[in-house]
Amino acid sequence: MDRETIAKVAKVARLALTDEEMERYAQDLDAILNSFAVLDEAPASDTYALNPVPVVDVLREDEPAQEIDPQLLRGQMGTYEDYVRGPRLS
Amino acid sequence: MKIGLEMHFQLPTRSKLFCPCPTAPAEPNHNICPVCLGYPGSRPSLNRKALEIGLGIAQFLDCRIEERVWFSRKTYFYPDLPKNFQITQYETPLGTDGRFELNGRSIGIWRVHLEEDPGRIRRVGRPGEEIAFVDYNRSGIPLVEIVTAPDLTSPEEARTFIDQLVIELRALCGLEAQDEQTVRVDANISVGEERVEVKNVQGLRNLERALRFEAGRQYKLIAAGKRVVRETRRFDEERKVTTSAREKETEEDYGYIGEPDLGEFRTGNMLRALDLKETPLARARRLVASYGIAEVTAKQLVLTSSRLTDLFEELCHHVPAERAVAWTTGPISGNWSTLQDQAIWPELVQIVKADAEGHINDIEAKRRILALAGVRQEEASGTEDDLSKLISDYIDAHPEVLADYRRNPKAANTVIGHAMKESRGRHSSKEVVEEVKRQMERRA
Amino acid sequence: MSAPSTYALIQYAQRRHLAFTETVDGLDEGRFHFSAKDNLCALGFQARAGSAVLEGYRPPFDATPIHRLKAAGGQLVGKTTMDEFGFGSFSTNSAHGVPLNPFDPDRSCGGSSGGAGAAACLIPGHIALGVSTGGSISGPASFCGVVGLTPTYGRVSRYGLIDYGNSLDKVGLLSRSAASIAQHFGTIAGPDPKDPTSCAQPPLAGKGRMPSSLALPREAMENLDPAVRKAFQGALPVLRGMGVAVEEVSMPSLRFALPAYYVLATSEASTNLARYCGMRFGRREEEFNQHFNDFFTGVRSEGFGDEAKRRILLGTFCRMVGFRSRYYLKSLAVRQMLIGEYRRVFQEHDAVLTPTMPFLPPRFEDIRRMTPLEMYLADFLTIPPNLVGMPHVSVPCGYVDGLPVGMQVVADHWKEMDLLELAKGWEGAFLYTFPEVRP
Known part of the structure; x- marks a missing residue:
């Protein structure tokens, strides 16, 4: 894995890396991904599932409910006039 | 001209898509829970009604429906997205390859899928330096996304398309009455070779305006011998123009993976149990x-x-x-x-x-x-005058209707509804409609 | 001299072995006492999952397993130390203390439920809730000389578990004996509407069936520390003496398990960790004047530790356009293939037997010299059953130079009670040793 790739991945992941980190992670990931090359030898297959056991048709009925008082949650988020403040948009 | 639409409609459920929070209007951050706030350790669970409505829409649009469907995580970072990923459908939308009859023409439907809405952002502060004020009431509201083929040929037709689609969906599953104003659309439009995406347009009127402006812009470029650049643009509601979106916002790599917390769903039995009304x-x-x-x-x-x-x-x-x-x-x-x-x-x-x-x-x-x-x-006998007076009195008392009517002729529906109700069926709908139109046109 | 009180032992485990991040001020007599790994949310405690980015987070709800143990008469006595978000095999990637092995404080407890392993070892009768994604219960159980049960994926609700990899995470139990695990496992198991993946399970058997035939994959006997191999082989005659047959088999697909696991685990983890960006966690209101991208990047770069960053980078890469089908989708398919391979073995055998860890509890100074890849490879025996979501139990099976060696038994989905039956039988045939504690 080259530095250009690691820089792009870090940007997508919203991580700022120092030069030293960039170097080190590139080296680590290179070794790791090389060892993962064995995956290419596994037979290809289109059958896959998201879970190791079947989880099928688990649904919730459309009944409104709130178990936790939203006021408690607002309190944890430091709201201003009930809004949650965040950083600059532009 | 080729136009393709990507529309988002809110589904008429009582609770959110993945948590039981109410969907009814409320003060900011009152319809919230750990799930729609993205608290670690909270988990989504799918609203049965939303899946049923979504499947009904896919079937109504004559889509191909896979037997196995699941959800995916679309990862991107934005202050309105509590988990910084949106649970949507990627590999297995509810429906693909459908169509919608528009005045005798078949408009292709590429896909129909369900997804959660992010929170709503209020921009606060000086222009250019606004910070985000987030209301998570909207976070987790169920949306259906409908994507058409680029089969529409003019801004007017795009508008008519959504208009008629809304009429049908309203009868099919009870979409909210305000959808003409609240529908959120991303549109692809090309008058020549290259297409441009106009993102995040809200409401039918804005859509038509955005498309008209964009078509005009592209025609002018081509007439001047210039190239249309393939890009994403935004519609500025105030200035009624489209502007280029910043590069930064378009280069996101969503890195889709499956959402294991929900498992998967079999559509067959649910589809068979659906009783679709004729629209x-x-x-x-x-x-x-x-x-x-x-x-x-x-x-x-x-x-x-x-x-x-x-x-x-x-x-x-x-x-x-x-x-x-x-x-x-x-x-x-x-x-x-x-x-x-x-x-x-x-x-x-x-x-x-x-x-x-x-x-x-x-x-x-x-x-x-x-x-x-x-x-x-x-x-x-002699009720013509009553009707005429009933209508003119109402318009006198509600001047805002007239103002609305100038922007959107649908505003006449309010007057028609009033007249039908007040005349207690003494007049046919045809008579009422004609009289209302006559008076509105005269005054407008 | 009378035996030290449970409370004194908890204090000792916290102070001398850094098993706990937080403990209660006193014990309720008349209740049984349990601890929870710090990635399980509980009222009254912080839930930081070993990460600085979750500093100060006090969840407004109990995780379901904690809720159920409390309802069954238990008292939550503390939160146990762990690798950040579960990212590690030695509990050294922790922002809130690195737990020290009860048998030798210069050595690791294993990870990522290291604090849980230490607490289970140091406090007789203690029940520790652990969490395993790729071996985080078996590993510490082996290194700390205790019993660790990792249930089938979906057997125990994950509601309130701070996610690592949602298709891999499993909440389980560690304790000195299989009997006490069996006593509490029924309490935490069972469907929970707040975790849909827990709603697909068949009912838990009242009593398990003692496995009579174990398969020993020859692939598992490669790359072992000779001391571990010897101790493990010494356990085989004891098993046979119990009437349990052990036969060598081949499971060639096991070599795909480790890469497939790391691809899936980090792909999922990198999305789970996206939410830690300063909006809700790691909030820094004084920096809201930054553009959100810079703000998020700043919070994340400072809040996450070294291994968390490495796994975020790896997972983000594996699901990016151009690499996604080679890594992520291929790994999903490999998991299905491996489930098939285990099933073939289960046609002839009741369970699969291997050592738990390939070496003895390592010294911290040796861990510091390991490369990340070497650390990942240390889990090659615990990863396969975790990847396929099959239940497994690790029990002590020998001692080398006063350090415990563990063996791991894997059964087909939902057969936890069979494993506990075997582990209880094992306790009748093999005597466990625990370090002497003088608080």
Whole structure:
């Protein structure tokens, strides 16, 4: 894995890396991904599932409910006039 | 010109897509819980109703529906997205490869899928330095995304398309009444080779404006011998122009992976259990095909009332369709509030039948129908003026309707509704509609 | 001299072995006492999952397993130390203390439920809730000389578990004996509407069936520390003496398990960790004047530790356009293939037997010299059953130079009670040793 790739991945992941980190992670990931090359030898297959056991048709009925008082949650988020403040948009 | 649309409609559920928080309007950050706030350790669980409605829409749009469907995580960072990923559908949308009949033309539907809405952002602060004020009430609201092929040929047609789609979906699953204003659309538009995506347009009027502006911009570039750049643009509602979105926002790599917390869903049984209603415009097409009536008449019937259309179809079993049209859109719709009582329909049918077979004349038939509706002849005569006054009084009292009407002729519906209600069925819907239109046009 | 009190032992485990991040001030007599790994949310405690980015987070709800143990008469006595978000095999990637092995404080407890392993070892009768994604219960159980049960994926609700990899995470139990695990496992198991993946399970058997035939994959006997191999082989005659047959088999697909696991685990983890960006966690209101991208990047770069960053980078890469089908989708398919391979073995055998860890509890100074890849490879025996979501139990099976060696038994989905039956039988045939504690 080259530095250009690691820089792009870090940007997508919203991580700022120092030069030293960039170097080190590139080296680590290179070794790791090389060892993962064995995956290419596994037979290809289109059958896959998201879970190791079947989880099928688990649904919730459309009944409104709130178990936790939203006021408690607002309190944890430091709201201003009930809004949650965040950083600059532009 | 080629236009393709990506529309987002809110589904009419009582609770959110992945948590039981209410969907009803509320003060900011009152309809929230750990799930829609993205608290670690909270988990989504799928609202059955949302899946049913979504599948119903996919089936209505004649889509191919896979037996196995699941959800995916679309990862991107934005202050309104509590988990910084959106649970949506990627590999297995509810439907693909469908179509929608638009005034005799088939518009391709590429996909129909469900996804959660992010929170709503209020921008606060000096322009260019605004910070985010986030309201998570909207976070987790169920949306259906419908993506069309680039089969639409003009901004007007794009608008008509959504207009008619909303009529159908409203009847099919009860979409909210405000969808013309709240629908969120991303549109692809190309007048030449290269296409441009106009993102995040809210409401039909803005959509038409955005597309008109963008088409004009592209035509001018081409006429000047310049190239249209393939890019994402945003519609500025204030200035009514599209502007290039910053590069930074378009280079996100969503890195889709499956959402393991929800498992997967089998569509077969749910589809078989669905009982899809015939939608108004589909019904109108059937009326035209089965009874040979004019398309405009068929649309007027189905958009007035589905029960009135039921009666029309009942009459068609006994009398020629043109007679059924004349009576249903005339005296019957004029006295619909009493005549909608199904118990008196057999008698109504007999009167119309007797008229059609020449046993009685039209005047007698009308007298009998009005008698059936409990209206005395004297009352029935000379009501034209009442209607006209009723309408003009209402418009006088509600000048904002007129202002709305200038922007969107649909605003007339408020007046029509009022007049229909107040005249208590003494006038046919046709009479009311015509009178309202006449007065609105004159004043506007 | 009388035996030290449970409370004194908890204090000792916290102070001398850094097993706990937080503990209660006193014990309720008449209740049984349990601890929870710090990635399980509980009222009254912080839930930081070993990460600085979750500093100060006090969840407004109990995780379901904690809720159920409390309802069954338990008292939550503390939160146990762990690798940040579960990212590690030695509990050294922890922002809130690195737990020290009860048998030798210069050595690791294993990870990522290292604090849970230490607490289970140091406090007789203690029940520790652990969490395993790729071996985080078996590993510490082996290194700390205790019993660790990792249930089938979906057997125990994950509601309130701070996610690592949602298709891999499993909440389980560690304790000195299989009997006490069996006593509490029924309490935490069972469907929970707040975790849909827990709603697909068959009912838990009342009593398990003692496995009579174990398969020993020859692939598992490669790359072992000779001391571990010897101790493990010494356990085989004891098993046979119990009437349990052990036969060598081949499971060639096991070599795909480790890469497939790391691809899936980090792909999922990198999305789970996206939410830690300063909006709700790691909030820094004084920096809201930054553009959100810079703000998020700043909070994340400072809040996450070294291994968390490495796994975020790896996972983000594996699901990016151009690499996604080679890594992510291929790994999903490999998991299905491996489930098939285990099933073939289960046609002839009741369970699969291997050592738990390939070496003895390592010294911290040796861990510091390991490369990340070497650390990942240390889990090659615990990863396969975790990847396929099959239940497994690790029990002590020998001692080398006063350090415990563990063996791991894997059964087919939902057969936890069979494993506990075997583990209880094992306890009748093999005597466990625990370090002497003088608080």
